[in-house]
Amino acid sequence: MSVNLTLLTVMGALYACGIYLILERSLTRVLLGLMLLANATNLLILATGGYAGMAPFFSKDTDPGAYNDPLPQALILTSIVISFAVTAFMLGIIYRTWVLARQDEIPDDVEDRRVAETPSFDAEDDAVIPVETSEFPLTMIGSDGSGVTDSPATVRAGGKTILAEDAALEEKPGSANVHPGPEGGVK
Amino acid sequence: MNIASLAPLAVVLPILGAALTFLLIRHSHAQRAVSIALLSLTLLLECWLLASVWGGGTEAVNIGGWLPPWGIVLVVDQFSSLMLVVSSAVSLAVLVYATGQGMADGDQDAPVSIFHPTYLILVAGVSNAFLSGDLFNLYVGFEILLTASYVLMTLGGTGPRIRAGVTYVVVSVVSSVLFLIAIAMIYGATGTINMADLAIKLAELDQGTKTLLHVMLLVAFGIKAAVFPLSFWLPDSYPTAPAPVTAVFAGLLTKVGVYAMVRTETLLFPGDSLNSPLMVAALLTMVVGILGALAQSDIKRLLSFTLVSHIGYMVFGLALSSVAGLGAAVFYVAHHITIQTSLFLVTGLIERRGGSSSVDRLAGLAKLSPLLGLLFFVPAMNLAGIPPFSGFLGKLGLMQAGIGLGTPLAYALVIGGAVTSLLTLLAVARVWNRAFWRKPEDAEHPDPVLLAEAKDSATGHRAGRTNVTLLPRTMVGSTLGLVVLGVALTVFAGPLFEVANQSAATMLDRSAYIESVLGENAPVPGLALGGGGK
Numbered sequence: 001m002s003v004n005l006t007l008l009t010v011m012g013a014l015y016a017c018g019i020y021l022i023l024e025r026s027l028t029r030v031l032l033g034l035m036l037l038a039n040a041t042n043l044l045i046l047a048t049g050g051y052a053g054m055a056p057f058f059s060k061d062t063d064p065g066a067y068n069d070p071l072p073q074a075l076i077l078t079s080i081v082i083s084f085a086v087t088a089f090m091l092g093i094i095y096r097t098w099v100l101a102r103q104d105e106i107p108d109d110v111e112d113r114r115v116a117e118t119p120s121f122d123a124e125d126d127a128v129i130p131v132e133t134s135e136f137p138l139t140m141i142g143s144d145g146s147g148v149t150d151s152p153a154t155v156r157a158g159g160k161t162i163l164a165e166d167a168a169l170e171e172k173p174g175s176a177n178v179h180p181g182p183e184g185g186v187k
Numbered sequence: 188m189n190i191a192s193l194a195p196l197a198v199v200l201p202i203l204g205a206a207l208t209f210l211l212i213r214h215s216h217a218q219r220a221v222s223i224a225l226l227s228l229t230l231l232l233e234c235w236l237l238a239s240v241w242g243g244g245t246e247a248v249n250i251g252g253w254l255p256p257w258g259i260v261l262v263v264d265q266f267s268s269l270m271l272v273v274s275s276a277v278s279l280a281v282l283v284y285a286t287g288q289g290m291a292d293g294d295q296d297a298p299v300s301i302f303h304p305t306y307l308i309l310v311a312g313v314s315n316a317f318l319s320g321d322l323f324n325l326y327v328g329f330e331i332l333l334t335a336s337y338v339l340m341t342l343g344g345t346g347p348r349i350r351a352g353v354t355y356v357v358v359s360v361v362s363s364v365l366f367l368i369a370i371a372m373i374y375g376a377t378g379t380i381n382m383a384d385l386a387i388k389l390a391e392l393d394q395g396t397k398t399l400l401h402v403m404l405l406v407a408f409g410i411k412a413a414v415f416p417l418s419f420w421l422p423d424s425y426p427t428a429p430a431p432v433t434a435v436f437a438g439l440l441t442k443v444g445v446y447a448m449v450r451t452e453t454l455l456f457p458g459d460s461l462n463s464p465l466m467v468a469a470l471l472t473m474v475v476g477i478l479g480a481l482a483q484s485d486i487k488r489l490l491s492f493t494l495v496s497h498i499g500y501m502v503f504g505l506a507l508s509s510v511a512g513l514g515a516a517v518f519y520v521a522h523h524i525t526i527q528t529s530l531f532l533v534t535g536l537i538e539r540r541g542g543s544s545s546v547d548r549l550a551g552l553a554k555l556s557p558l559l560g561l562l563f564f565v566p567a568m569n570l571a572g573i574p575p576f577s578g579f580l581g582k583l584g585l586m587q588a589g590i591g592l593g594t595p596l597a598y599a600l601v602i603g604g605a606v607t608s609l610l611t612l613l614a615v616a617r618v619w620n621r622a623f624w625r626k627p628e629d630a631e632h633p634d635p636v637l638l639a640e641a642k643d644s645a646t647g648h649r650a651g652r653t654n655v656t657l658l659p660r661t662m663v664g665s666t667l668g669l670v671v672l673g674v675a676l677t678v679f680a681g682p683l684f685e686v687a688n689q690s691a692a693t694m695l696d697r698s699a700y701i702e703s704v705l706g707e708n709a710p711v712p713g714l715a716l717g718g719g720g721k
Binding site for chain 1: 323327330334337338341344345346347349350351352353354356357360361363364367368370371372374375378423426482483484485488
């Protein structure tokens with residue numbers, strides 16, 4: 001009467017492989033991982049039933065201390081049925097994924113990526129409402145075409161006047177006028 | 188004959204209904220009639236059960252005459268019967284809503300006819316989990332409801348639903364495996380899985396083993412209940428399911444996890460040392476959840492995040508492990524099941540009416556359909572905890588209990604709860620401002636019906652069909668019923684709070700539960716030291 005070391009080692013190996021496999025992105029491997037986890041757990045339940053090598057069933061002549069606990073085996077039976085149903089369902093899902101996308105990988109959540117890339121500035125909620133201080137609001141200028149020049153908009157940058165269009169370009173990476181220093185920033 | 192001996196019918200009736208509706212799979216009218224009739228019958232039975240234990244008392248039913256601790260036992264007490272009634276009322280409303288949607292869209296197609304049997308099996312699983320007095324039967328209850336929910340989640344098998352379904356199935360299976368491992372270890376350590384028997388035998392274990400078993404159960408239930416570090420699967424998977432399915436999942440499934448946490452915390456591990464980690468988890472669940480909600484523009488996703496956030500309130504009440512805290516948590520669970528489900532149902536209506544569930548595309552609904560505005564406004568304010576409503580009463584109860592405990596962590600939770608409440612208000616007010624109040628012209632890509640005159644927008648183009656009634660009477664009616672139930676929880680908050688507090692006192696005392704299962708002479712262990720009942 002001793003603990004069955006082989007079963008325990010197998011259980012540990014099944015858990016290790018199962019956990020490794022469910023971390024994969026391929027659905028079939030995830031399914032295999034789940035099956036290994038379920039079977040490892042069944043071995044664990046079996047181990048709680050008592051020492052290996054004892055009689056599994058009850059007869060009136062057997063001493064109560066000399067037969068194995070039958071309840072864990074009933075529990076295993078239930079859990080086998082459940083994992084069977086889940087496996088069948090997962091296979092259905094995998095087939096459906098293959099029909100739909102011709103691939104066996106879990107895609108990213110589109111909405112998640114969209115929310116992650118949304119800037120914190122929301123035009124409707126956060127835009128600064130311009131304060132009108134002038135007696136003649138800006139909207140009045142140019143309403144009849146007067147007061148608006150055709151020359152392009154300019155900004156002051158680094159002591160010289162440059163076109164607003166070029167200034168916007170320089171903000172972007174890869175601009176001809178931006179030379180990143182060895183520690184980031186601009187030389 | 189004892190009324191409580193009818194308790195197994197709460198599980199058997201829905202399963203019977205599932206079998207019948209499966210036989211009637213080609214006759215959609217008969218299918219609807221059978222499922223609604225059987226669910227109403229179950230609800231009536233559960234109301235009867237609740238009435239029989241309303242004044243207090245715990246009844247145990249031994250299934251098949253097997254005596255505990257060997258046989259399976261179902262336990263009816265105030266908490267479990269209250270949960271049964273609320274969950275069945277909510278499931279019935281959602282079922283009516285779903286049949287209304289089916290009739291309006293005229294779907295005679297094959298995949299949707301599987302909805303009724305699966306839905307009834309889900310209800311049976313939920314009832315089984317609530318009634319179970321046995322850890323393994325609780326596991327089976329979870330598996331019944333999860334397997335049904337896998338099918339409902341991927342109904343129709345479209346790309347996004349399959350993607351969400353995979354996340355959901357894998358996470359749920361992993362949590363179930365963890366739960367099963369915990370059960371195996373508990374059985375190995377004590378030789379029993381009957382909860383009343385465990386309450387006695389776990390006390391004899393040494394502290395290290397007890398803490399290990401406790402943590403394993405908490406992690407398994409924490410995944411199901413979506414408590415903070417284990418909650419990220421929920422907002423990813425819930426919103427893509429059909430509206431009634433999301434509504435019933437949001438209302439019931441996470442609450443079954445919370446229920447299991449409450450049961451095991453109070454019965455198996457009373458006054459244990461894990462209350463402080465639970466409080467931290469509750470605080471993070473509330474705050475992180477609601478911050479996630481603020482970032483969303485899709486109403487369904489936003490509501491999924493508020494769902495995660497408000498689970499934090501229930502864990503908060505549980506972690507206080509005082510009568511006041513636990514009582515408020517019980518009340519909050521009942522309130523939140525109703526409110527969260529009605530909000531998801533209204534979102535389904537908004538999606539039909541406005542053509543989208545994104546607040547960027549919705550506009551002007553308050554003018555187009557004032558009733559829809561009312562249906563959204565009342566539960567939304569209730570969720571945020573605006574004074575007259577039950578959400579406010581539940582949060583107030585929790586905060587009073589937190590201040591009553593008086594530790595720095597409890598004060599942090601009270602402040603966190605208040606902040607979360609205000610941020611929830613901000614989140615739902617944003618939806619209100621955009622979807623209901625602003626002009627349709629201000630929306631980015633409004634649906635054509637939003638811009639149409641009110642009189643020619645009763646029908647529209649939805650799901651590839653033209654001339655679909657946008658707001659069918661059955662859908663609006665069932666949503667209205669649920670909103671009224673939410674308001675009724677406010678009106679009858681007094682007696683309900685009393686029952687909640689009584690059930691909390693009974694749960695923390697444990698003797699009624701153990702004696703009703705194991706007989707009058709069961710050796711009820713004294714409460715362990717620490718933050719036990721007052």
